[in-house]
Amino acid sequence: MDYAVDYDVVIVGGGIHGIGVAQDAAASGYSVLVLEQYPLLAQGSSSKSSKLIHGGLRYLESGQFHLVYECLRERAILLRNAPHLVELVPFHIPVYATTQRRPWKIRLGMIIYSLFSGKRFYHINNKYWNKLDGLITEKLDAVFSYYDAQTDDARLTRSVAASAAELGAELITSATFEQAAVAENRVAVSYSVGGERKTVTASVLVNAAGAWVNSVLQKIVDRSGQQMKPMPVELVQGAHIVIEGQLSHPYYLESPQDGRAVFVVPWKDGIMVGTTEKHFQGDPARVEPTADEIAYLLEIYNHHFNKSLNPGDIQQAFAGLRVLPAGSAKASNKSRDTHLLLDDKASPRLVSIFGGKLTSYRSTSEKVLRLVRKSLPKRKPVAITRNLELPVVD
Numbered sequence: 001m002d003y004a005v006d007y008d009v010v011i012v013g014g015g016i017h018g019i020g021v022a023q024d025a026a027a028s029g030y031s032v033l034v035l036e037q038y039p040l041l042a043q044g045s046s047s048k049s050s051k052l053i054h055g056g057l058r059y060l061e062s063g064q065f066h067l068v069y070e071c072l073r074e075r076a077i078l079l080r081n082a083p084h085l086v087e088l089v090p091f092h093i094p095v096y097a098t099t100q101r102r103p104w105k106i107r108l109g110m111i112i113y114s115l116f117s118g119k120r121f122y123h124i125n126n127k128y129w130n131k132l133d134g135l136i137t138e139k140l141d142a143v144f145s146y147y148d149a150q151t152d153d154a155r156l157t158r159s160v161a162a163s164a165a166e167l168g169a170e171l172i173t174s175a176t177f178e179q180a181a182v183a184e185n186r187v188a189v190s191y192s193v194g195g196e197r198k199t200v201t202a203s204v205l206v207n208a209a210g211a212w213v214n215s216v217l218q219k220i221v222d223r224s225g226q227q228m229k230p231m232p233v234e235l236v237q238g239a240h241i242v243i244e245g246q247l248s249h250p251y252y253l254e255s256p257q258d259g260r261a262v263f264v265v266p267w268k269d270g271i272m273v274g275t276t277e278k279h280f281q282g283d284p285a286r287v288e289p290t291a292d293e294i295a296y297l298l299e300i301y302n303h304h305f306n307k308s309l310n311p312g313d314i315q316q317a318f319a320g321l322r323v324l325p326a327g328s329a330k331a332s333n334k335s336r337d338t339h340l341l342l343d344d345k346a347s348p349r350l351v352s353i354f355g356g357k358l359t360s361y362r363s364t365s366e367k368v369l370r371l372v373r374k375s376l377p378k379r380k381p382v383a384i385t386r387n388l389e390l391p392v393v394d
């Protein structure tokens with residue numbers, strides 16, 4: 001029996017995941033409401049990423065082949081559907097005598113990456129090394145070049161939001177989710193907006209609150225009247241700096257301090273360097289780059305390029321939060337897979353999204369919809385996100 005509800009799907013979170021699910025749900029013919037606590041979309045990690053649409057070359061090292069394959073497939077879809085937002089560019093990897101990852105290892109990674117993506121990689125001949133943006137060539141053994149893509153993460157989110165809105169999704173900003181109660185046939189969702197408290201009902205509630213996912217979860221009461229329990233996760237902060245200057249190519253470097261892979265990429269009118277991995281505790285709204293992180297990133301740049309920079313050259317610094325599985329492993333070795341938690345497998349009314357990648361937001365959204373479809377009424381799909389061009393937005 002169908003119960004009358006205000007919306008088929010209510011989503012908490014106006015980051016790439018919440019917006020991606022809204023687009024997929026609206027394309028599937030469902031009525032959709034998105035609640036975002038900030039006045040603008042993409043104010044959480046979806047504007048604080050490294051802005052790459054990539055498979056993640058370094059995830060091959062930790063054996064995350066399926067993730068890399070899926071992300072490269074999504075990269076190809078985004079290159080087709082949003083050429084104004086996602087650009088394929090050659091990334092350079094210099095290998096020095098001191099680089100921990102030896103040329104054979106990088107070559108092996110590139111072969112796998114090329115097979116997954118269908119794009120070749122290259123060796124840059126040493127006669128061109130002096131044209132590489134002032135890259136230090138002393139003790140340089142090799143330079144590899146491979147293709148990956150850059151985007152503007154916040155604009156990508158706004159573009160997917162515009163697509164979702166065109167398909168009929170309602171998006172409310174400055175609207176804070178307060179609590180929800182799951183019942184057998186619906187979920188009652190309360191939120192505050194403009195000083196007023198409102199309650200709506202939905203067939204399914206999607207918790208896409210990013211680093212706030214557990215705090216939203218704990219404001220939900222399940223069908224037996226129990227408060228939902230948080231999932232054990234670790235919040236790991238990642239900082240970026242934007243410095244003055246120009247680069248002809250992005251670079252993928254190994255940090256001399258700890259061997260981590262770090263990007264130095266052209267970004268708007270400057271150069272962006274990132275990222276770090278630092279355990280975070282506290283209110284996600286207060287995440288900020290620390291002085292140590294800024295010094296670490298500057299040192300990586302200064303180690304690799306002839307031009308020496310100091311903190312005065314920094315135009316901007318920002319930090320975002322990754323939601324990673326709890327446990328003692330180093331953050332760089334932890335799974336980057338997305339975990340989808342259901343309140344009830346047989347008849348789900350609530351799904352919470354833990355972790356994930358900007359790159360794979362579309363396939364993650366498809367998975368979310370697939371998991372909850374049995375709890376939704378029958379509707380006629382109006383589009384398939386795989387084939388939907390994303391609109392141009394400011």
Ligand SMILES: Cc1cc2nc3c(=O)[nH]c(=O)nc-3n(C[C@H](O)[C@H](O)[C@H](O)COP(=O)(O)OP(=O)(O)OC[C@H]3O[C@@H](n4cnc5c(N)ncnc54)[C@H](O)[C@@H]3O)c2cc1C
Nearest residue numbers: 013015016017037044045046050052177210238356358359
């Ligand atoms: C440093 C760093 C670098 C990264 N680099 C890349 C990269 O290059 N490529 C890539 O593919 N991925 C990258 N990622 C991963 C990617 O950025 C994230 O997976 C993605 O942005 C997460 O999106 P989200 O929608 O889950 O979370 P968010 O973007 O954080 O969105 C969650 C939203 O929920 C809202 N919210 C929370 N609580 C409430 C409430 N009570 N009521 C209403 N709204 C609420 C928040 O305001 C926020 O807008 C990176 C991540 C980090 C941290």
